[in-house]
Amino acid sequence: xxxxxxxxxxxxxxxxxxxxxxxxxxxxxxxxxxxxxxxxxxxxxxxxxxxxxxxxxxxxxxxxxxxxxxxxxxxxxxxxxxxxxxxxxxxxxxxxxxxxxxxxxxxxxxxxxxxxxxxxxxxxxxxxxxxxxxxxxxxxxxxxxxxxxxxxxxxxxxxxxxxxxxxxxxxxxxxxxxxxxxxxxxxxxxxxxxxxxxxxxxxxxxxxxxxxxxxxxxxxxxxxxxxxxxxxxxxxxxxxxxxxxxxxxxxxxxxxxxxxxxxxxxxxxxxxxxxxxxxx
Amino acid sequence: xxxxxxxxxxxxxxxxxxxxxxxxxxxxxxxxxxxxxxxxxxxxxxxxxxxxxxxxxxxxxxxxxxxxxxxxxxxxxxxxxxxxxxxxxxxxxxxxxxxxxxxxxxxxxxxxxxxxxxxxxxxxxxxxxxxxxxxxxxxxxxxxxxxxxxxxxxxxxxxxxxxxxxxxxxxxxxxxxxxxxxxxxxxxxxxxxxxxxxxxxxxxxxxxxxxxxxxxxxxxxxxxxxxxxxxxxxxxxxxxxxxxxxxxxxxxxxxxxxxxxxxxxxxxxxxxxxxxxxxxxxxxxxxxxxxxxxxxxxxxxxxx
Numbered sequence: 001x002x003x004x005x006x007x008x009x010x011x012x013x014x015x016x017x018x019x020x021x022x023x024x025x026x027x028x029x030x031x032x033x034x035x036x037x038x039x040x041x042x043x044x045x046x047x048x049x050x051x052x053x054x055x056x057x058x059x060x061x062x063x064x065x066x067x068x069x070x071x072x073x074x075x076x077x078x079x080x081x082x083x084x085x086x087x088x089x090x091x092x093x094x095x096x097x098x099x100x101x102x103x104x105x106x107x108x109x110x111x112x113x114x115x116x117x118x119x120x121x122x123x124x125x126x127x128x129x130x131x132x133x134x135x136x137x138x139x140x141x142x143x144x145x146x147x148x149x150x151x152x153x154x155x156x157x158x159x160x161x162x163x164x165x166x167x168x169x170x171x172x173x174x175x176x177x178x179x180x181x182x183x184x185x186x187x188x189x190x191x192x193x194x195x196x197x198x199x200x201x202x203x204x205x206x207x208x209x210x211x212x213x214x215x216x217x218x219x220x221x222x223x224x225x226x227x228x229x230x231x232x233x234x235x236x237x238x239x240x241x242x243x244x245x246x247x248x249x250x251x252x253x254x255x256x257x258x259x260x261x262x263x264x265x266x267x268x269x270x271x272x273x274x275x276x277x278x279x280x
Numbered sequence: 281x282x283x284x285x286x287x288x289x290x291x292x293x294x295x296x297x298x299x300x301x302x303x304x305x306x307x308x309x310x311x312x313x314x315x316x317x318x319x320x321x322x323x324x325x326x327x328x329x330x331x332x333x334x335x336x337x338x339x340x341x342x343x344x345x346x347x348x349x350x351x352x353x354x355x356x357x358x359x360x361x362x363x364x365x366x367x368x369x370x371x372x373x374x375x376x377x378x379x380x381x382x383x384x385x386x387x388x389x390x391x392x393x394x395x396x397x398x399x400x401x402x403x404x405x406x407x408x409x410x411x412x413x414x415x416x417x418x419x420x421x422x423x424x425x426x427x428x429x430x431x432x433x434x435x436x437x438x439x440x441x442x443x444x445x446x447x448x449x450x451x452x453x454x455x456x457x458x459x460x461x462x463x464x465x466x467x468x469x470x471x472x473x474x475x476x477x478x479x480x481x482x483x484x485x486x487x488x489x490x491x492x493x494x495x496x497x498x499x500x501x502x503x504x505x506x507x508x509x510x511x512x513x514x515x516x517x518x519x520x521x522x523x524x525x526x527x528x529x530x531x532x533x534x535x536x537x538x539x540x541x542x543x544x545x546x547x548x549x550x551x552x553x554x555x556x557x558x559x560x561x562x563x564x565x566x567x568x569x570x571x572x573x574x575x576x577x578x579x580x581x582x583x584x
Contacts (some may be wrong), residue, residue, distance in 0.1 A: 109492075
């Protein structure tokens, strides 16, 4: 068994609003091994993103991690000081966001944005940093990387921007990359390219990945293990084959059912959740 | 799915290297297409040239010394006695006083913005970035400040510290920073929620870097526009002060002072009021046009 990289124990993240407490993450326990790709699936608002943001301690106001422990390579993330957490972000765990259109600063050149992520953790000379940026862009297959570093985000297409985001995430060679719906905002052909790329990077660099998505096909093609979340809790967890072949929890079952399939004739009306009750 | 490597290579060749259009050159292009803005800019440049060049013109003997009184030719009309724009009640050349007056007006307009900028940025960025209690405290302070009548405040400051150039700059800046501080705060509040800020934070950027590299550059457009509109505002306030007699003290020529001096004899010698008034009017208009043009040019929603 591979070494455990990230260990989240009984994590609770809550939002204190004027209309009461919202338990976005409600007792999540999970782990990610070194070099492993884990998929976190579930419907919108089930706490996937909040779990990820909690790991980086970036929960937006008025949210708060109320209890639980987050251990990364033996370090306790929940107890880190501001300086330590800043060093931890990007360096140990990097994150890629859903919408590459809004995740890049529109008034800064692509190159200097990636450079910024790098120099946040290491000191580089100007030329050395530039060289590394070009190298990173080449690694994520941005064509004509040498001239593209001087472009602004609006000159990049959606797929290119997501590549640039991935390059930014990889710039400090983190041991874990959290990708929050990295392909949702992209069209299908570009999705395929990005998935391919992430697969290759995982093989080449051995970076562990935590993939947050509701795209079942994406999970099936990219992940070794799946975590199914519902209402802030983990309802099922296991290897990809097992989850797809014999889902144990009714929610997982209906989640899989909800994916429309082209190769399956619609002989019967889709089964509604209500009828699922009692199967577990 | 297997695509031959050669085809992939070709595909990347297809990317037409589009012309590098940066943010600023794009804005400059749009500014240039705006005729009024260009007219305003030309006037502003002319004003700056006049402000710097007027002492030289006196030395070369092209215009009269603005301070030299010629008691034989008081209150001459335009064109009389060799005074193109006439002379005032002390026999001083209106034209050269007009040209020299631009120095004070421009200095007030620009230096006041120079004082406003750091104050507005500091308060706006701090309030916007830190939010919560800090924001509340700073904004209530700003509100209280804003509630004070502008002119009254300036009059009090000037009468306490004496009407020197420095106190007038300071006093005008002190009543005008509120707008900028509020604008910067608003900008920061909205930009702070953007995803790229979260992305930058998730890659470990420190707060100073977030502020200087992300928040500030993204709000630069509105800041520039506000400062440009602030220039005519400050010029006007200085003219009002001079008119009330608490501005820059005579004999230094300022436009507001000239209007005040001339207005007692407005029927006998209208030229000594009309010309400085026109100068004030055109200057304000020129800066407003430039400001309008900049606002349209720098507005990201106008980008095509």
